[in-house]
Amino acid sequence: MNVKDIIIIGGGAAGFFAAINIAERHPNLKVAILERGKEGLQKVKVSGGGRCNVTHAEFVPSELVLNYPRGEKELLGPFHQFMTGDTIEWFETRGVTLKIEDDGRMFPITDSSQTIIDCFLNEAKKHKVEVLYNESVKQIELRDETKDVDHHFKVETQSGLFYCNKLVVATGSNPKIWKLIEGLGHSISPAVPSLFTFNIKDERIKDIPGVVAQNVEVKVVGSDLFSEGPLLITHVGMSAPAILKLSAYGAIELAKRNYKFEIEINFIKQSFEDCLENLKNLKQEFAKKTVFKSAQFDLPKRLWHKLVEASGMDQETRWADLNKHQLENLSTQLTQAVFQVDGKSTFKEEFVTAGGVDLKEVNFKTFESKLHKNLYFAGEVINVDAVTGGFNFQNAWTGAYLVSKAI
Structure with a gap:
C-alpha cells in the first residue's frame, strides 16, 4: 500500500512551494x-x-490586493502573513537573489527561470520530498470522516493507489481536477481566459506594430470596465498593461460578449473640450506648419499620422487651414477613438484563467477547505487571478506557505 503523510497534487509553483515548506x-x-x-x-x-x-515590488498588503480582479478581499489577511518581502527573503536565504525592474516586476538576477527551478528541485531533494512524475490523478476519494480510518484520502493515478491524511491540491487551472473537486461537493466557478490581448483590424493601427502610447485610458463601451496605462499596437491589435488589465477585470463580462465588443480610447487623457481648446491654440501657434508633421501631446509620430489621416486631412493640410469640423474630428480621434474588438489572443505563454474553487468555500487563514478537514488548496486552483507582473506567483507562494504553516 502506497502511504504518505501528505500528498500534493500538482508539481507547479504552488505545489513545490507547499511541499518544500511542509517538509x-x-x-x-x-x-x-x-x-x-x-x-x-x-x-x-x-x-x-x-x-x-x-513577484512584484509592492510591499503594502492593501495596495498589493488591488492587482487581483478575483481574490482582492480574500487575500488581504493572507498577505499580512506572507507577501513580497517574505518571498524575497525566502529565496535569498536559499541562494537566489532577486532584482527589481523599472515597472516593479521582480526577477532572479540571473534573468533565468532555471535558477528558480533549480532552487526548488534542490530544496525538494534536501528535505526528502518525493517527486513522482507521469502521475495523472484519476480519482480523489474521501474516506469516511466519522469512522476511525487510518487515511483520510485515497488518490488514484494511472499507476496505482496512494493514501494520505492530508491532501493539498495545487493543480492550477486544470478542468479534470476541478471536476474531481466538484465530486467532493465543492462549487467551481467556470473558467474563462483572464489575460489576453485584443484582436483589432483598423486602418488607424495598420502597419504600425511596435508603437507604444505611454499613458492612455481605455473603456469598454456599454460597461463600467475601465483601465489606464501604456498601450502597445501589435500585428493583430492591441496589448500592454492598459489592455491586459482590462482583459483581467473584464474576464467574465468579455467572455459573455464572445470577445466581440467596442472600446473607446483616450490617447491623451484630456477631455474632448480641453483637447479642442488646445488644438485651437495650436492652430494659431503653428499656423504655417502642416498638421501631419507636427505631432503633439507626446504621441508617437506614426500614431499621430494615423489619427490625423483618420480626421479627414491629408499630409499637406496646414494648421491655419483647419476648419471647425476638422478640429472636432481630430479632438474625437485623440480623446474618444472607438475601435471594434473581434476576438482575443493569449498573452505570450502566460495563459491565466479566472475560475476555480469558490472563494466562499476556502478558509483563507489556512487555505483549508471549509467542507472537508485536511483538504487544502493553493494557487490558481481556487478562483483567484491577477493582472500580469508577478502577482499570480505571489498568490501561489502565499497560499502554499499558509498551507504549510497550517499543516
Missing part, C-alpha cells in the same frame, strides 16, 4: 508531489519570457 517544518513526515507531466514547474519555466517574474 522543512516536519522532517519526519512523508511528503510526496504527484505531477501529471514528465517534468514539473512548466509555468515557472516560461513565465516572464523565460526569466520567471517571481
